[in-house]
Amino acid sequence: xxxxxxxxxxxxxxxxxxxxxxxxxxxxxxxxxxxxxxxxxxxxxxxxxxxxxxxxxxxxxxxxxxxxxxxxxxxxxxxxxxxxxxxxxxxxxxxxxxxxxxxxxxxxxxxxxxxxxxxxxxxxxxxxxxxxxxxxxxxxxxxxxxxxxxxxxxxxxxxxxxxxxxxxxxxxxxxxxxxxxxxxxxxxxxxxxxxxxxxxxxxxxxxxxxxx
Numbered sequence: 001x002x003x004x005x006x007x008x009x010x011x012x013x014x015x016x017x018x019x020x021x022x023x024x025x026x027x028x029x030x031x032x033x034x035x036x037x038x039x040x041x042x043x044x045x046x047x048x049x050x051x052x053x054x055x056x057x058x059x060x061x062x063x064x065x066x067x068x069x070x071x072x073x074x075x076x077x078x079x080x081x082x083x084x085x086x087x088x089x090x091x092x093x094x095x096x097x098x099x100x101x102x103x104x105x106x107x108x109x110x111x112x113x114x115x116x117x118x119x120x121x122x123x124x125x126x127x128x129x130x131x132x133x134x135x136x137x138x139x140x141x142x143x144x145x146x147x148x149x150x151x152x153x154x155x156x157x158x159x160x161x162x163x164x165x166x167x168x169x170x171x172x173x174x175x176x177x178x179x180x181x182x183x184x185x186x187x188x189x190x191x192x193x194x195x196x197x198x199x200x201x202x203x204x205x206x207x208x209x210x211x212x
Contacts, residue, residue: 001015001021013058014054016051020049033176088104091103101122150173153170
């Protein structure tokens, strides 16, 4: 998907996957929760990680073109006219000039053509949820969205018993100004972040034969 920012009528954008999109917006939100500016502009112009493609200094018309992948099909027998199809990228445009967050509106969209309709989001957290896309099926983000948390970062803090992975610690943060980081464990025994397993159940899980 495209994460884009408009400032002084100039648009910058990066093409990233859903996980990276969430990470970029999460960092920008965290910056604001610390009492600083919502620095999505810096995240887009100077991304911390490699991106699929970067677009700089676009006009609104150029951004319209950039948010569509164009495919041209040509008949090798020269009997049919060329067919041009447009595949729209999902995108989030942070319009800093007008303080708006724009996303595409797929209502009544006809496949193969330009996607012109737009919608507005009311908050950066809504943009964070929108950025998740297909990875909303991920249990980590499902938990975060249900509790209105932000996933600050995964950790390499793993808890093992008998060489079996029992828990992993993730760092979250409430979407509240001045909030602190929260270390929350994901339990593989019960498959939740709200473990109520007894020591006996965890011991039995760790001693069972895993399917891999």
